[in-house]
Amino acid sequence: MPDTYSQRPGVEMVVSANIGAVMEHQRAAELHLKAAREGRVDVGAVSEATRELHRSQRKLSRVLQESPLSPDNLAKIQRDRQFVAQVQSDILTELQEKGTFQSLWQALEEEEKRKDNLQDIIIREEESRLRAKALQKQLLDIRKEKTLELQRREETTAHLKDQLQEMEVKTSLERKYVKSVSELLVYQGQKLNTRQEKELADEIKMLEDKLEEKRRVHTEVESFLKEQQTSLVDKLEYWVECYEKDTENKQHEYNSLRTNKNNNLAQLQELAKKYRESEQVIIEDRLQKEALQRQMEREQLEKNAATKVQSWWRGTMVRKGLGPYKKAKKPKAKERKKGKTK
Secondary structure, rough: HHHHHHHOOOHHHHHHHHHHHHHHHHHHHHHHHHHHHHOOOOHHHHHHHHHHHHHHHHHHHHHOOOOOHHHHHHHHHHHHHHHHHHHHHHHHHHHHOOOOOOHHHHHHHHHHHHHHHHHHHHHHHHHHHHHHHHHHHHHHHHHHHHHHHHHHHHHHHHHHHHHHHHHHHHHHHHHHHHHHHHHHHHHHHHHHHHHHHHHHHHHHHHHHHHHHHHHHHHHHHHHHHHHHHHHHHHHHHHHHHHHHHHHHHHHHHHHHHHEEEEEEEEHHHHHHHHHHHHHHHHHHHHHHHHHHHHHHHHHHHHHEEEEEHHHHHHHHHHOOOOHHHHHOOOOOHHHHHHHHHO
16 A cells, blocks of 8 residues: 555444445446346436446446546556655666766656547547447437337337238128129130030031032142142253253353453553553653752752842942942042133
């Protein structure tokens, strides 16, 4: 036990009393829930007993966690003592060797990181607990819905049973009616069958007469067909002979046509060869003419360019007075006076 609690009298009794009260409350909630499940109370009492049991369980876990004598608290205090002792020994060693206390800052930073991690774990645990509460509430709602649905189905089952009884009564009445109708239909069928048998006998007699007549007609048709067959055989022999003669004549015509075709093909190939040669000559002549035309155009362009260059040069010489276009020198003043007296 920590020193802070070892000097306080009655701590173990207080903790035991709190745990005992919570356990009594939880046992009462379990009995209430058991009674509700056995059907001795209504559905609302079942939900209330379930919530009460959950509350007692949460209270018990909180009391156990907050108890100073819990194994978790004792282990935590022991870990804190070991940590402080280790930090103190490290600081003393560092102060003696180096005269600094950097290990203290490192230990504090590591402890802060561990604390942040624990805080994150606590936050996630709280979120999980809230999610579990929401799921429990959703489960209670689903149970209510299922209970209501079960009641509706029971009502539907009772209604269907009533309909089944009505259908059984209706079916018995329909069975009796169908039986009487069936007997009547059988009697009518027997009468109709008797009449149909008589009609069929008359029809059989009529068909036998027609069959005899068809036999006689068949004999006459057969003799006629034999005569026609003999005539057709003679005609077939005649047409076969004509076919053979026509085939032979057409074969001769085909041979002559094939010979003419080969001759015409040879002539056509010769003409195609001459056409290709003529076409090649025409293409070469056209290329020569085009080359000559381009040469003439190039010469004309060169001539025009030379004319322009000569004109530009002549204009330049005239403007600047070069060569034969040089300006004459002015006469002196006396010569100008003499010229005036004369």
